[in-house]
Structures are given as C-alpha cells and as structure tokens.
Amino acid sequence: MKYLIGIDLGGTNVVCGLLNTDLGVLKQVKIPTERHLGYQNVLHRIAEMIKDLLVGEGIKTEDVAAVGAGIPGLINPDEGISIFAGNMNWRNMPVAQDLSDLIHLPVFIDNDVRMITLGEALKGAGRGFRHVLGITLGTGMAGSIVQDGQLFYGGGYMAGEIGHLRVDGESFPCGCGLKGCLETVASATGIARLAKERIQQGASSVLSELAPSVEGITSALVSEAYDRGDSVAVEVMNYVGRMLGRGLISAIHLISPDVIVIGGGAAHAGERLLKPMREELQAGLIAPYWERLQIRLSELSDDAGLVGSASFAYRRLNK
Amino acid sequence: MKYLIGIDLGGTNVVCGLLNTDLGVLKQVKIPTERHLGYQNVLHRIAEMIKDLLVGEGIKTEDVAAVGAGIPGLINPDEGISIFAGNMNWRNMPVAQDLSDLIHLPVFIDNDVRMITLGEALKGAGRGFRHVLGITLGTGMAGSIVQDGQLFYGGGYMAGEIGHLRVDGESFPCGCGLKGCLETVASATGIARLAKERIQQGASSVLSELAPSVEGITSALVSEAYDRGDSVAVEVMNYVGRMLGRGLISAIHLISPDVIVIGGGAAHAGERLLKPMREELQAGLIAPYWERLQIRLSELSDDAGLVGSASFAYRRLNK
Numbered sequence: 213m214k215y216l217i218g219i220d221l222g223g224t225n226v227v228c229g230l231l232n233t234d235l236g237v238l239k240q241v242k243i244p245t246e247r248h249l250g251y252q253n254v255l256h257r258i259a260e261m262i263k264d265l266l267v268g269e270g271i272k273t274e275d276v277a278a279v280g281a282g283i284p285g286l287i288n289p290d291e292g293i294s295i296f297a298g299n300m301n302w303r304n305m306p307v308a309q310d311l312s313d314l315i316h317l318p319v320f321i322d323n324d325v326r327m328i329t330l331g332e333a334l335k336g337a338g339r340g341f342r343h344v345l346g347i348t349l350g351t352g353m354a355g356s357i358v359q360d361g362q363l364f365y366g367g368g369y370m371a372g373e374i375g376h377l378r379v380d381g382e383s384f385p386c387g388c389g390l391k392g393c394l395e396t397v398a399s400a401t402g403i404a405r406l407a408k409e410r411i412q413q414g415a416s417s418v419l420s421e422l423a424p425s426v427e428g429i430t431s432a433l434v435s436e437a438y439d440r441g442d443s444v445a446v447e448v449m450n451y452v453g454r455m456l457g458r459g460l461i462s463a464i465h466l467i468s469p470d471v472i473v474i475g476g477g478a479a480h481a482g483e484r485l486l487k488p489m490r491e492e493l494q495a496g497l498i499a500p501y502w503e504r505l506q507i508r509l510s511e512l513s514d515d516a517g518l519v520g521s522a523s524f525a526y527r528r529l530n531k
Numbered sequence: 532m533k534y535l536i537g538i539d540l541g542g543t544n545v546v547c548g549l550l551n552t553d554l555g556v557l558k559q560v561k562i563p564t565e566r567h568l569g570y571q572n573v574l575h576r577i578a579e580m581i582k583d584l585l586v587g588e589g590i591k592t593e594d595v596a597a598v599g600a601g602i603p604g605l606i607n608p609d610e611g612i613s614i615f616a617g618n619m620n621w622r623n624m625p626v627a628q629d630l631s632d633l634i635h636l637p638v639f640i641d642n643d644v645r646m647i648t649l650g651e652a653l654k655g656a657g658r659g660f661r662h663v664l665g666i667t668l669g670t671g672m673a674g675s676i677v678q679d680g681q682l683f684y685g686g687g688y689m690a691g692e693i694g695h696l697r698v699d700g701e702s703f704p705c706g707c708g709l710k711g712c713l714e715t716v717a718s719a720t721g722i723a724r725l726a727k728e729r730i731q732q733g734a735s736s737v738l739s740e741l742a743p744s745v746e747g748i749t750s751a752l753v754s755e756a757y758d759r760g761d762s763v764a765v766e767v768m769n770y771v772g773r774m775l776g777r778g779l780i781s782a783i784h785l786i787s788p789d790v791i792v793i794g795g796g797a798a799h800a801g802e803r804l805l806k807p808m809r810e811e812l813q814a815g816l817i818a819p820y821w822e823r824l825q826i827r828l829s830e831l832s833d834d835a836g837l838v839g840s841a842s843f844a845y846r847r848l849n850k
Binding site for chain 2: 342343357359364366367368370371372373374375376378380388390458459461462465466467468469470496500501504
C-alpha cells in the first residue's frame, strides 16, 4: 500500500494525481471533463484515467490504498454522494460507490474547495497553522475551514458559502437565485463583469484594445490593464479588493482564522487585489484579529486538490 | 464524586450553582460581583460563595469533582487564564489556579458566552442539534459555535465575535474602538440607544411617558411601547431585527448552523425582533439554508452558564 490517487473534478477539466502516502505528488495528468456526455461517461473517463496512470507507471491496483476525489457542489462525504452539482447537472449521485465499482478500489469524495483547502492546510500555504480559512476566487467564490487538520462541515455539510454574503449596493443576479452576492463581485467572473459594465457604460479603457471584444474581457486581462495604469482596471480591482475585505471581516470576527489562503483564477491578480483588501481589513477588524492574521496566496496550484483528496481518502480508509 | 459547581461571572452579578454529574441544577445562588473591589476580592467572594453553598447543603468538598467558571472577555481555557476582560479590568490573570488555591478543587474556566452556548446546546434550546450557533444580545452582542458538543475556538480563542460585523450606514462608536459594529445596533443597549436618538431628534413616542427620562429608556420599555403600537418602538425593533438578520446571513452561509439559539436581555423582545429578523433571513439566505434552519430563544436563562461551565469542567477533568 504505497500509493494514493487524488482526483480534482472540475466543470472543464479533471486532474488526476498519483501520490505516495506522504502526500508527495509523483505524477499528474489532466484531461477535459466532457461533462456534456453525462454522469456515467464522466465516471468512465475518470476510471480509464486512473487505470492508464497506473499502467503507465507500472503500478498494480493492489498497491494503491485509496482514491479521493474533490467534486464541485454539495457533497455528503459520509455517504459518498453528490447531492447537487449544478454545473455537472448531477443530483443525488452515489459517486464514491459507482467509481469504486469501476476501479475496484475504495473511493472517498468531498467538495472540491474543501479538498483544496485541506491540501493547502496540510502541505501548502496553510502548513503549520491550526486554523485555516481557504477561499477560492474562480467562476464563483467559495470557502472552507480547516481546524487542527480537520474540515469543518456545518449542518448539511453546507459550511463555507462565503460567496453569498450580501454586498450593499450590488444587485447583479447570482447563480444561487439571490441578488448582490459577494461572489458576483469577488471572483474572476465578477472582475471581468464589472470591467465590461464600465466599458459598456462608456468608460474609456485599454481593455478595448487588449480584448478581442468586450465579451472577451477576462480577469487576467484586467490585471494586464491594471499594470498599464488603466483607470477602469484600477477602479475595478480596488472595488473588488475592498468588497472582498468587507466580506472577510465578517468571517474573521466569527471564526478567527490564523491564516487565510487565497486561491482560484482571480488570485493571480495578487497584490492588485490584496492591497485594497488588506486596507479594508485593517480598518474594519478589531486590532488583535488584524495583528495575528496571516494572508497567503495558495502555493500548490493544481496539486492542492490532489493532496487534499488523497489525504482525505487515506484518513477515511484508516478511520 | 457526585457534584459539580458551575459559576457564571458577570460584571454585575455572580451566579453559582450546585449540579449533579447529569448536569441537573440542584441549587442556584446569586450575589453582586462588586468588581470595583478588585481581582483578589472578587475571587475571595466566589470562593466564599462556593464554601457557603456546600456547607449549606451539607456537602463535603471531596464530593465535588470540579468547578467550571464562565468569565467575560478573552480567555485561554487551556491555561485557565483571563487574557483580557475590559469590564473587570483584568489582564492575564491566572483565574483557574488562583481560585483553585482558595477552594482546593480543580477549576476550569472559559468565556461566559461559550459556556452559555454549551449549556443551551447540551440541555437547552440546542439539545439534539449537531451544529449550534448561540448568540447573546445583552450589553453587547456575542456568539459562540458548538459542533457535535464541542466548542469551536478559532485562532487565539477568538471565534464568535459576531457583534463586530459592519452595519452599513451606522457609525456609532463601539467599545472595541471601531464604528458601526453590529452590536451597537443588535443588543439591548443598541435598542435603547436607537429609541433615545429618535426621541432626541424630536420623534413623538409613548416612551417619553413610560421612561422616567430619555436616559432611562431600556430595551424592555421599547418592547412595552411596541405593544402599544408606538411608531418609534416599532421602527426601532424592525430595524434592529433586520440588521440582526443581515449579520446572521453572513454567519449562516459561512458555518451552516442547524439551530440558532438567541439569549441575553434583548431576547425578551421575542417576536418583535424575530419577525423582521426572519424576513431578512428568508430574503437573503440561499433556499436550503433557510429551509433547514431552526431559530430558538434560549430556554435555560441563568442556568445556561452553570450547566455549560459545569459540563466543561467535568469534561476537562476527565480529559
């Protein structure tokens, strides 16, 4: 039992990793999810991916202890069920059992952001801290809490939806059905949308040259425009950073993390976003919270979900 | 070892209880704290209170397993130290050791609101729920999280400061040094202050008759005025309830409690406050959070802190 398999399933790609039991990533492969093919086909693709990886490395199935998979949406990790995954169009799917039947290995699943945060807490930017709040700023915004190496689930396994705090003055419809949620602002999607809106309202911006069309504006291009001193980009980054800080003030006073680890696509904006965020935090946190708080960008990139899910599976196996 | 002692130390009164190891409160006594007499005298008062209680009930010291005490402010429960208690004027006081030296029993301490929430979670309104968020609306507003019977501490033992979320449009100075904190609105003090301000701004209210002076307005009187249909009282309760709901939306999406237990003086406002709070929650929570959430008023009153601290001490003793 020398190996573990970690899976990070996203709406676009599946990442599969071979790890040793010390959670070192020995090999990583990535393929498109092809979610339009449906549940059974996605599971078969993952099963083939695992088999190919093992064959390619000359590893026997019996030398693998367990498979862990991070899956988007609402998960029941105790029963191994995907309760609801909007972007996969899954409802009450027994993923752990079904995948286990295909690969003849024990499979354990949990929410993808929880797996990423667990990975960063154990081996990445949260290493050495007892209380870790991980947030990802991607298509949406999600969070996850790890305390003394253990995930905090909350009722119904629903803790961590920090992206659905209200932002005053915002009314953009969120995928959740509400309006003005923090993730409509503090996410890669939010950054791109806010820049597009300002340009559509007539603001002059270098983004009109950088992007093939207004629809083609991305958070990465907003970062590029920011570095050229573009006023739309600077305004958007400052606003998003401040609103992110505003939301985190609630979270920090409530759960008092030692460290906040920020990942996801929009984390590449780095200081452009973190500077206004820190200013908001310093102004809005009671002093001892601000003084002890560490803020870190994620360190493990794609590996975070693999490390987290592999370690999750290994622990559950030995429970 | 048939008995436990629970202490709930407040800035005004100390409550002391004799409990059996099933956490039943057999006897409760209350005396003024006399905090102006200073640390040593307050501890001696508590020690005498415990001795008198045991003598009065004919119980020998050796039949008491442990003493638990809930203390305001920032506590290190692992070392038994009061790190900071603003209203007691204590800093880094080794309360557990000092009290233990006086009564020759093991003493364990923790923050008073955590003890109250633990008591409600084990024996009160949170009984039977896995994830409990307790909040107290008193002089200030504080919260505490109990998960599967265990307190959630956060970094530096500082989790739970839900009273210091920002309220948009508010700028009243908070005791913490910031402005516009939720507890300046959502507390007994906040309800009284907001009513006073409206009257001082010239609003006509039955409160001018009910209270001896504008300064004498209390949250209880605002409730009384509310029941007479007073427009200032109705406006204040609606506003406070909505802002409380707004703050709780952040907390609920982040930690997903099964039940919120509301205690403290302002909880006596009951539905006057809970109705607008629920309306705000229903409008601002993602549907599954709203559908599964239970909201309860505290059930144990003064006993909550005694049950919580006694059970806390009993567990720590057996750790």
